[in-house]
Amino acid sequence: MIPDASLPLTTWAAIAAWTSGLAAVLVATPAISRLAWATGYLDHPEARKLHIAATPLLGGVAVALGTALGANLGFWSLDMGLPQPALWWMSGALVAVGLGLVDDRKGLGPVPKLVLQALAAWLFLQGGIYPQRWVGPIAETRSSIKPRPRCPPGRSTKRGACSTK
Numbered sequence: 050m051i052p053d054a055s056l057p058l059t060t061w062a063a064i065a066a067w068t069s070g071l072a073a074v075l076v077a078t079p080a081i082s083r084l085a086w087a088t089g090y091l092d093h094p095e096a097r098k099l100h101i102a103a104t105p106l107l108g109g110v111a112v113a114l115g116t117a118l119g120a121n122l123g124f125w126s127l128d129m130g131l132p133q134p135a136l137w138w139m140s141g142a143l144v145a146v147g148l149g150l151v152d153d154r155k156g157l158g159p160v161p162k163l164v165l166q167a168l169a170a171w172l173f174l175q176g177g178i179y180p181q182r183w184v185g186p187i188a189e190t191r192s193s194i195k196p197r198p199r200c201p202p203g204r205s206t207k208r209g210a211c212s213t214k
Contacts, residue, residue: 074111078108120138137173148165
């Protein structure tokens with residue numbers, strides 16, 4: 050008997066969301082690059098920069114559009130609708146993209162940039178996504194190591210047991 054190797058619906062939804070987001074970025078990038086050239090949204094060479102010709106700046110907009118499209122397609126394909134936390138995530142992303150656009154055009158100082166980055170992170174975290182302690186093979190290995198016994202003063206640990214000096 051052949052085992053069932055089909056993927057669950059959620060996996061297919063994730064694959065569809067990822068590939069559609071990637072396709073959107075690949076399609077949007079040339080058009081947005083032309084828009085950057087047309088509007089003068091360019092990074093010009095300077096002494097401290099590595100590029101030798103003007104470079105279009107709006108690549109982050111293409112990535113944001115592709116990410117939004119992919120995420121929304123993923124929610125739609127699972128018949129979830131747009132979850133409430135997604136509004137927080139999108140608002141944080143919108144602040145981050147807006148910050149990048151303004152910083153690229155006008156060059157914000159470090160303090161306003163830090164404050165706006167903190168605001169973007171705070172908005173994103175309001176959606177309920179918090180960094181978790183990583184649990185995986187390394188964490189399991191570390192937790193399986195037995196702690197060394199504590200020896201009374203004047204004794205040392207040798208081969209897992211307390212001994213006299």
